[in-house]
Amino acid sequence: MSSRLLPLLSLLLVTVLPPAAAIWPAPQSYTKGNTTLYLNQNIKVTYNGASVCWSHPSSTENGCCLNEELSNENLIHQQLPYTYGYSPSGASSKEIVQAGVSRALAGIFDSKFVPWVLHKPNSKFEPDVYAGQNWLKTLEIVQTAEDKPSAFKPLDNEVNESYNLTISTGGDVKLSAVSSIGILRGLETFTQLFYQHSTGTSWYTPYAPVSIQDAPKFPHRGIMLDTARHFFPVEDILRTIDAMAWSKLNRLHVHVTDSQSWPLVIPALPELSEKGAHHPSETYSPADIERIQKYGMHRGVEVYFEIDMPGHIGVVSLSHPELIVAYNEQPYYWWCAQPPCGAFKLNNTAVDNFLGKLFDDLLPRLAPYSAYFHTGGDELNKNDSMLDDGIRSNSSEVLQPLLQQFIDTQHSRVRKAGLTPAVWEEIPLDWNVTIGKDTVVQAWLGDESIKKLTGMGHKVIDSNYNFWYLDCGRGQWLSWENGEAFKTGYPFNDWCNPVKSWRLIYSHDPTAGLTPEEAKLVLGGEVAVWSETIDAMTLDTLVWPRASAAGEVLWSGRIDPATGQNRSQIEATPRLNEFRERMVKRGVRASPIQMTFCVQGEAWECEYVM
Amino acid sequence: MSSRLLPLLSLLLVTVLPPAAAIWPAPQSYTKGNTTLYLNQNIKVTYNGASVCWSHPSSTENGCCLNEELSNENLIHQQLPYTYGYSPSGASSKEIVQAGVSRALAGIFDSKFVPWVLHKPNSKFEPDVYAGQNWLKTLEIVQTAEDKPSAFKPLDNEVNESYNLTISTGGDVKLSAVSSIGILRGLETFTQLFYQHSTGTSWYTPYAPVSIQDAPKFPHRGIMLDTARHFFPVEDILRTIDAMAWSKLNRLHVHVTDSQSWPLVIPALPELSEKGAHHPSETYSPADIERIQKYGMHRGVEVYFEIDMPGHIGVVSLSHPELIVAYNEQPYYWWCAQPPCGAFKLNNTAVDNFLGKLFDDLLPRLAPYSAYFHTGGDELNKNDSMLDDGIRSNSSEVLQPLLQQFIDTQHSRVRKAGLTPAVWEEIPLDWNVTIGKDTVVQAWLGDESIKKLTGMGHKVIDSNYNFWYLDCGRGQWLSWENGEAFKTGYPFNDWCNPVKSWRLIYSHDPTAGLTPEEAKLVLGGEVAVWSETIDAMTLDTLVWPRASAAGEVLWSGRIDPATGQNRSQIEATPRLNEFRERMVKRGVRASPIQMTFCVQGEAWECEYVM
Incomplete structure (x- = not known):
């Protein structure tokens, strides 16, 4: 009988639970809450205290000012959402970070990502945009050391890719890293916390407060x-x-x-x-x-x-x-x-x-x-x-x-x-x-x-x-x-x-x-x-x-530090489903790994458990 | 020593031999020559004696006249070369054939198909467009019986899909079939006889005279x-x-x-x-x-x-x-x-x-x-x-x-x-x-x-x-x-x-x-x-x-009537390579089956023969 009760019980649960936050690859340490915060183009971005001009190529708006240099730069992959980027001739840390911020924010705004798991047939989990919106105010980026010349062509182990990312319920984002490459890694993680609301008018994260400490297991990937x-x-x-x-x-x-x-x-x-x-x-x-x-x-x-x-x-x-x-x-x-x-x-x-x-x-x-x-x-x-x-x-x-x-x-x-x-x-x-x-x-x-x-x-x-x-x-x-x-x-x-x-x-x-x-x-x-x-x-x-x-x-790493055991397919599958969906929205023809039914449902329906 | 001479001998051969004519699927009977004929929009197309208005959506030209009905019809897949088509509301044989002719000719002109085998590094086989061009003059389509009402929703074995196709060295094409569906099959075969010249200004077949008698082995495919x-x-x-x-x-x-x-x-x-x-x-x-x-x-x-x-x-x-x-x-x-x-x-x-x-x-x-x-x-x-x-x-x-x-x-x-x-x-x-x-x-x-x-x-x-x-x-x-x-x-x-x-x-x-x-x-x-x-x-x-x-x-059929034996991969591979290339040019992301080296070279280099 337990096998017959389980589905009913679970159907009840899925109607009220928000989805798991699907970051791929999994951060080393990650805690989250269930406060919803909204994001728009008014977020103020700083890098080591100075304002960051980020640019959104599909509109005339940008984060702080109209920057000739940025807006004239080569837009690559214009036919694809999110895959454009800036190629400054130099390699200054500031330019790297500025372009990274632009890609991250424009990517959130353009990818129109409403994951399956948020609009399955029998569940409508999504924040109510009409019930008031708390906004992200600042994204404060701090790089704690100067990039060595090797930062952009490192030997393995020569650059520190770690980062810390926090989002407070008050709407302040802090991203710190030793290197500008670490900041790029953190910006990508930041991106993966956001969805477009299915009304099409808002972007949000339902996971605040967020605290992530992250670093790679291997330097060569x-x-x-x-x-x-x-x-x-x-x-x-x-x-x-x-x-x-x-x-x-x-x-x-x-x-x-x-x-x-x-x-x-x-x-x-x-x-x-x-x-x-x-x-x-x-x-x-x-x-x-x-x-x-x-x-x-x-x-x-x-x-x-x-x-x-x-x-x-x-x-x-x-x-x-x-x-x-x-x-x-x-x-x-x-x-x-x-x-x-x-x-x-x-x-x-x-x-x-x-x-x-x-x-x-x-x-x-x-x-x-x-x-x-x-x-x-x-x-x-x-x-x-x-x-x-x-x-x-x-x-x-x-x-x-x-x-x-x-x-x-x-x-x-x-x-x-x-x-x-x-x-x-x-x-x-x-x-x-x-x-x-x-x-x-x-x-x-x-x-x-x-x-x-x-x-x-x-x-x-x-x-x-x-x-x-x-x-x-x-x-x-x-x-x-x-x-x-x-x-x-x-x-x-x-x-x-x-x-x-x-x-x-x-x-x-x-x-x-x-x-x-x-x-x-x-x-x-x-x-x-x-x-x-x-x-x-x-x-x-x-x-x-x-x-x-x-x-x-x-x-x-193959080992999940939370359990000390090998990482589990059961934990990974819904995250990889969501990440794959996000890749498709960003213009890459990634293969599906499960049928939509499994992607939409709670993972247990498509699991083999003994 | 024979194994060392063979490559040299063959390299000599590939520089002078034209490619095999790659029709997929293979016709039941097929003979061809080595005369080159060119095709352009002036070809005169008739269907049971009457002029056929075919239309080329990417230009204002068409085969015989400006036809309001055709030019206004729904163009499907406008973003893809060759995959557009006409959807008349009725199902008259004339409309079916007319749309089929339009797709076939527009497909040849638009697909820009210059197969690998014609421009491999060590061979430049291609007709000399400056040495005089003999043109295709007429495409005469004859349907030998009236379509039954079931022709367009047949039970298996209820429609005759056979056709005969000939191209004379003088530039006359004859396509005859019992049904309009047979004509569509023949038009597709016709399409596969043509290449665009790499100069980009001409389309041609190097295979005249051509004689094809064809019919399916199985009615349900x-x-x-x-x-x-x-x-x-x-x-x-x-x-x-x-x-x-x-x-x-x-x-x-x-x-x-x-x-x-x-x-x-x-x-x-x-x-x-x-x-x-x-x-x-x-x-x-x-x-x-x-x-x-x-x-x-x-x-x-x-x-x-x-x-x-x-x-x-x-x-x-x-x-x-x-x-x-x-x-x-x-x-x-x-x-x-x-x-x-x-x-x-x-x-x-x-x-x-x-x-x-x-x-x-x-x-x-x-x-x-x-x-x-x-x-x-x-x-x-x-x-x-x-x-x-x-x-x-x-x-x-x-x-x-x-x-x-x-x-x-x-x-x-x-x-x-x-x-x-x-x-x-x-x-x-x-x-x-x-x-x-x-x-x-x-x-x-x-x-x-x-x-x-x-x-x-x-x-x-x-x-x-x-x-x-x-x-x-x-x-x-x-x-x-x-x-x-x-x-x-x-x-x-x-x-x-x-x-x-x-x-x-x-x-x-x-x-x-x-x-x-x-x-x-x-x-x-x-x-x-x-x-x-x-x-x-x-x-x-x-x-x-x-x-x-x-x-x-x-x-x-699995059996090749020419040999009485199972069809051979060795014979099929270069044809399927060329057909796959043609599919890609027509807007379908077909997978490659061999590396370019095998596609360009003579088949023997990528064969296992005992």
Whole structure:
């Protein structure tokens, strides 16, 4: 009988209870009340005591004054609500904060977000706008320390992203942080406390008083985007950066070239993209790269680049065939993981000169906005050097010293440009190449790799393919001939099937099975967007909100400090539903994770409890 | 050595060979040449000898004259290239053909389609526009029989969709068909023969002379769309109908209600959607329904509806609790497959009166545009009637006669309204309910069900969940509590995991394992879009081009008549790549199936051949 009473009881409850406050990722500490406060354009914003001019591009109003500089600035993504932003040429903390305030407030006013949970069929929880409105009066922003020059291109652990946010029942908001990046994080949290009233005339939070103390668990929280197997237009990358900032993700790792294409325009070597891009329209100019990096910097998202080598570089053969072995060799699986094959010749002066020229052009342009440069190093096939006239061997004993020298040379160039190298795990683990203590190693082959790498003292980024590869599980890109080949391929699943659902992604702890000493070396993680079967059409739906699920693990931690236990799907699901709805309203085509019935109802109706 | 020579040889070849002509689905018979003919707005179009006024909405030009009626007609999807269409109030063959010609020609001119395969990095195959242009002069359309009244709402096998299409090197196009629907199919094929020149100033086909004889293998080629677990705005449904017509799919089965919501406005019972829709904005008015049906009719896509009963109907409890048992009972899995549970009371006068009123309102509105009405019947849980005060039993012996009577009564109402009933397979197979010989049975539980049903003499639609359920494989909608429940759910795959890739979908033959007699009873199939985790954000990317893969099996047949063997992925892949690209240009966010490198290159580079 209890099972039959429970629904009735709960139906009664949902008609009177306000919704849970859905902040994603969850703050470290969070208390709230149930007083409703309203927000409009009259809120007075200060930053370290001075008035902040914030601007609302869709109207002539703004927070304190008509500011020529702001109103003339480049409005990006004008067709999308909320995703516009300001790109001042400099990077002053004031400008960063001012633009952040503008995005946060304009976002609340423009996103028209009335969540499902507030207007379900059998409940009308919403404050009565006609019963008197108490208004937010001030948003007082205090930054407690001056930003270091590295604040906008930090190494992991180099910037303090923590913040404190309080809203008093009297209508005063206080946001304090050590860095301007921390202030951006707090502004995003502030945004997520507000709804538009369904009357369409008011914005409010029903949660005052609010007190939040927050800080990230891991400093490196990212997405790796492969722009070589499919090209992604600049606008799609900027939109991705917006959604990353909403999820408090802070690293966009662009895997910008691979054997399939070279979209990156290198003025000193124009033939690379002329011959190697899929099409002249599918290239990133130096101005595009700077635009992407600046856009990220303004949102606390550091954009860094990878040129994968010495494997995964076949495309260079189209312009420089003398530098490459095994280009598009067949059958491809003898020579590499995926067509077209192709690797740099090791121990080759021409290759070294080429890379000198490439890095001299590229790295000084990236360094103002990046702390890292990734030199790749995954899946190098030993057989390739069998075809290299200068080597003719697939013996590790022969190849290892050559690879060591290759990495040493390139990494010293990276360091000379003021950047810190990153590599895939195969470089130290499979090839026993010695790398610098500064070098970050990206692990993708699982927990065991992380254990080994941290055991060796390496700093690690976790991209465990069993959990955090977003491309997996939707079928192969390869075509099978009828007959025996067909039988071999059937049922045509890809190598990392199945799809990693948000629940699986959310269940993964990058430090699982590590000692405390080892765990300290895990800087964070990146979900991977390999693009064999992903392009601009599918980017949003495949990345969001799954990347946000990893985002919460990386920001809030797998363990919930309130319980000391793993975070619970039951607690997370309604928050992720609401966050996903908010993303859609902000112009990102995020996938639904539950049917509307579950989103509208109390979570228990769509839960499995034993 | 042969493996090393092959790439070089092939690179030479791709620079001189024109692309394969990519028509999707493949015509039954198709020969082509290599003469290039150009197309512009001066082409003279006739239909049974009379001039056809076709109209190009994005310009003031049209094919023969300024036609007030056409130019004033409702332009749908103005924001999308190619997806606009004309909705004359009547259904004359002339209007159908005229609008079809307008869509086909405007589509060629507007879609700006230059396929990847024509501008790959190492090949520049494209006709030289400056070397003289031979133009298409006439498009002569001949319909060889008058359309029967049923032509625009046919029962399966009631309309002849075959057509013949020829293009002479002299520039004369002849399209003949028995019905106007056949003409629409031929016009779509015509469209797929054309590209825009990359100079942007010309449209051309490089394939003249062309000779195509074509006809569908199966009369019923459809998509089932669930609008109850998530609502789909009318515009999204119209766009889906557009893409269906491009794929020569001809049945849109709208699973319009389920236990989760009732979006269908019934003027005689307004409380159903008032209480049962997710929100007042998430409803289909009678005008919406007619708009959708007419839009389909103009594109040769019959839209028919399902109200699933006597299970999957819990939502009625929100307005008529006296008619429903087990609404939202918990734990749900004792009472149904998914929350909220709820079934009609069997053997209940009030239920019967309710359905009389519902059908009297609804069916006369649907019948002008539909041949079928689907009464559902899947997954009825026997336990539900344990809670029915009038029954208090879960014994099949008690329930079967009641269900028989329920089906008999409702189906006779369906027939009285001029519609033919359809049901899910459980009604005859699990419940041994006797159904009329006219009734179509939709099978979803696999090949064995089809074998049984056709063995019993039933007409069958195939929706085998192992192949043709498009919702599968992206993870569960259910949330698991930490602890034992978490372990039970891990790794949180859904029941029909993995994702059905287009290759798996394409491998499925609805008549596999049947005798010729049994095979005749298979009318075709429908891919299913259950919407637990699909909404308007993800609809396009999850449906396309996977539904097109089923579309080719259903139109062209699993067997290739040219070889007598199963159709080959190797042959199909480049065609589907090109068709998918064309869909994107026409405004549908279809997913990529291969990386650009494979799409641009010769297919062999991304093939597995033994």
